[in-house]
Amino acid sequence: MPNHTSRRSLLAAASVAVTAAAVSPRASAATAPSRPAPDAGPAEVTPAVEFRAWTTAADWGAGAAQGTAVEDLPGGSGDGPQGLRIETAAGTVDLTDPHTGATASWEWASWTSPAQPLAVPAAQAVVSWNAHTPAGTWLAVELRGSYTDGTSTPWYVMGHWAAGDQDIRRTSVDAQQDGRSSIRTDTFAIDTPASGLRLAGCELRLTLYRTPGTALTPTVRRLGLLASDLPERTEVPPAAPGLPAARELPVPRYSQEIHRSQYPQYDSGGEAWCSPTSSQMVIAYWGQAPTPADLAWVSPDYADPQVCQAARGTYDYQYQGCGNWPFNAAYAATYPGLQAVVTRLRSLTDAEQLIQAGIPVITSVSFRSGELDGAGYDTAGHLMVLVGFTAQGDVIANDPASPSDDAVRRVYQRRQFENVWLRTKWTNAAGTVADGSGGICYLYFPTDPDPTQTQALASCGVR
Template sequence: MSRVEQPSRRSVLATVVAAALAGGSAPSATAADAEATRGSGRRGDTGDTGDTESAPARSVDYRAWITYADWSAGTARGARAVAGDRPGVAVATPLGTVDYTDPHTKATAAWEHATWTSPPHALAVPSTEVIASWNASTPAGTWLQVELKGAYSDGTDTPWYVMGRWASGDQDVKRTSVDGQSDGRSTVWTDTLAIDDASTGLRVASYRLRLTLYRRPGTQLTPTVWRLGAMGSDVPDRFTVPASVPGLAHELSVPRYSQEIHQGQYPEYDSGGEAWCSPTSSQMIVEYWGGRLSAQQLAWVDPAYADPQVCHAARFTYDHQYGGCGNWPFNAAYAATFADLQGVVTRLGSLTDLETLIAAGIPAMTSQSFLKEELTGAGYGTAGHLMTVIGFTAAGDVIANDPYSANDSAVRRVYRRREFENVWLRSKRHNASGNVVSGTGGVCYLYFPARPTARQCQALTAVGVPV
């Protein structure tokens, strides 16, 4: 994201949170985004070498449906489980035809459809937030919808909330989140289901996910979903986090791309490169794993533009309702459109978790917000920004590919460990006006092979991501 704060649905959330805190209620980690506008931080305790707080228990539960047994255990209506090297769920015999009016084009079309619903998942961490993510193939003429229904800790249920309407392309429907979803107790903020007032003790205790698979009538085409999951979390309210102890000195060779060289390019995708930190970071890691775009795929990009693959990533992560490229699940789903890749959205608990991943060869994208003086060497402040962690120095400092750089060669940065972990992991902060706003609480995108090595499986399992 740029340093200039831009209106978004999450700036509205931040205002609500700040008002609640001023009134005495203190909700836990609220919805956040790489391209959110939630105010800037105030210099606080980030220069400490340690905290008096004890390390908290893991506050995240990520569950995914990925095996043939998983898909067979769900309730399929017009859909079927698909076996093979990459099991999934696809259309079998459609339930019928429904009309869908695209809110962004106003065009109405008929679509055959089928559904798959997961069994309930009881959250090990009764949660204030739940974020779904998925990996799928959607050939031209197909798309999908992901919904989530939660059960509250008081025994009542949420409605079925739409967590995304998605296709890898943009020729049939426009990729979109859905605004205005709330039951007065929880609200969907683009890609995040959040409890409205966590101070009441209300939590999401369990959830089910529902897929609706769409295709043009009369064809044999089908979306195929290989991975469907959700991350529930209840991150403690805190301005500072416990200091971790350095345990790794290692750097991965990850391509470097600057979002800033794309300023003014394709302004229809959130005003151009100034706001493209999320897709730029995504493209770095996609290419680290060997993902490449063909000349045909990039033919639509002006040949005068450098790094056309970054423009491509912006277009194909763009959320037409949010009006930006920072929808977390849309970025993970984009990564999984490349052969033999999968992507998830989760939260991590410490830099030790990142060290575990780096040691196994897995870079990570982290979301953070800070004032200029809170992250030495950044040279800017931001209300929300994605960067790619690629390693650690011998002193334990964080090596990051930061897309908010003047050019590609300037992307590699080294940030002080204590500062970085605080601006990334805290769930509350003060903005420049001294008001309390939210922090991202350790949000992370992880992209990794469809068939990870034993060491990669061990590392992912250690940080709470089943493979």
Template sequence: MTSSTPRRTLLAAALAAAAGTAATAVPAVASAGPGTARRGHAPAPGLVDNRFWSSYTDWRCGTADGTKAVPGDRPGLVLARPAGSADHTDPHTGRTSAWEYASWTSPVHTSTVPATEVIASWNARTPPGTWIQVELSGTYSDSTATPWYVLGRWASGDGEEDIRRTSVDDQTDGRSSVWTDTFAIDDPAGGLRLRAYRLRLTLYRKPGSGLTPTVWRIGAMASDVPDRFTVPASAPGPARELAVPRYSQNTHVGQYPEYDNGGEAWCSPTSSQMVVEYWGRRPTAEDLAWVDPAFADPQVCHAARFTYDHQYEGCGNWPFNAAYAATYPGMNAVVTRLRSLTELEDLVRAGIPVITSQSFLKEELTGAGYGTSGHLMTVVGFTPDGDVVANDPASPDNEAVRRVYRRREWENIWLRTKRYNASGKVASGTGGVCYLYFPDHLSPARRKALAALGVL
């Protein structure tokens, strides 16, 4: 019922230790009572900053070394000429291969939020024999610089000509670190923040092949969400429920254990597949030919395989899930944070389901029937009373996937950054992390909802 979470748990432990966090060290924020809940409530606006590059102008504004911006209905970046060549040893296959490469570096982005965390995401296609690397370098609030950090080495495929998509461990300068898919300040309580950053995109191909990856979108969410055990209550808006396909991860328990021990840990790719299909996309019969025909919903197995992070040893890498969704024609995907349940309601009302990440004890979420240190589900609607309608993949079968969770419980579980685990120790919450998937062609209402978040 959970995604693999060991490295995310390490992130929480590292941040807690650096800040000297103990059960009594971080005061809980009092929950707003019924008289104080109000429609449109959101925490202070300076919590989340989104910056994504996707237009032809965006690609031309960066610094190119062998890459080229391509115009059209879906502008992108391609490898036009090699800037150099290098050998790369894949740690997961042991193979050393030569690769041609070219790069693109974004303009410096000064975040509206001096950040404690940054999560990048990208949308690309990599034909067999090509791959991409995404890196971040930034400037701290004391005007010193970070090193270049690798945020992912990614290929859409995993054939013989491909590298194994992977995060990179053990990256730190003693002031910040990368934990799987998240850049994080090591000691937020000390006041250090990331003030600005650049992203570097390197495109690789087999020498002499003439192939190229194509990248349509790259960017990042920077945030500084304060320590909080609870958040104020928001008042519900109008009811709406979206017709999102329902898939259970638990019907896949034991299937393809090489991908994160099988379906019991496939909450993230199962949620991703539900939303991909909501937008009318799905794998072809040829794509699914490798799946045992006796298995129901083979597309969930497919999603698990093609979101798998070989270093993390799991399918829960947030940007890898977004990148998988964006491999489908005309699809875009980002990882971000929302500041409030109201923002999520606005997206659902516009017709955009939201995949959310949360952690909780069994008794904290009525009707779930389980506790988790990290789990993804898809919010598809709200009842007239404002309760959350979620497609929760941690269900015994597809029919049971639709759940209604109490608004106040769910809101707090999703938006908090601190919680108590089953041992009574302080652990982390994700602070509103979510995946947003959307097609190229959007209705005005959907475009307005995404633009309000700075995603478009």
């Protein structure tokens, strides 16, 4: 029974030693005007989804830098994608890793985005990033929101992240709340959407860390903000098939189930590894794989060792699992030539455009047994890869909740899949109303997408 998101619905009671204040040396204010309470409306209401990205010199230059600078990325040019790095340390701070108990000194520099008004005030927000963090470096990502009543949230930590695990333990931060909003692992959420309160705008902050006295630096090449306000609905309006013919992308097939009970320190494989298994399928589709040196730690008795590497590379030590959405995107973007975002799609029409352009879609679904014919299980949250559509418009998925790699390919009824992916409310096997993903997905695509891919991404709001 795949279930990677069950912990996402609750905030853990325990807090960690490194707080937002300790990691964040500076802050500034932002406010926004109030608005009336939104009407959730019928199922036909179009979800409000907004995605913003920072990738260019102009994007980074619009923010407030404290010790950071912009540099051309390898193979780039002055008008192409550029990265943010440490130029001069703005200070030094001693921090204790809550998961190891080790205290270390770090030089830091920071960058803060301008206050970003949202086109449609939001009830949820997810931040994603793509970065290079050589040994001896790491980064923190934070969000501060302005409410529609003119007040502001505190600075919320959206993640402490490094590609490796030798310097810090990659982690989300629990117990962040102000009585009106909270951070649920990787997601900012208004606690009571029915109150009408919303996020009217926000600003993001990156704090980059390195070993003191070195010239090391993290380099952030993409920062993304997904803001959304979704109608509460158990049924979504159907989207008629739009592809002119069947299309299936040749995405490699990996089973999570063949890893059951492997590496308890990374949540023991099996049902816990749907997210990294799905991520690794798409990474392999784009021609990337861990090096032999990367895989040297994996037992030679285990098949598909690259899936074990993905689990280690996405594991969130606070969440105690591999299902942190931004951590999966950040892991994918550590591979050469790839970038990644977490976003929401509004319908299967969006997914069809991406498939037509050659871009697979990693989807988050939840359903009771019998709601998705052919699945053979129920789940409170599961990731699988949408790889194509049949001539009739049904969904072709690489579902890692399969007993073998050969069994991973599934065909699911279009209407059923559409509903278990896009709805925001559903009734679980215990008869309790639970949250659905509302169309959450990971998109991994080339750093230099072709015109067709660029157009398909733009049609879904991603640049």
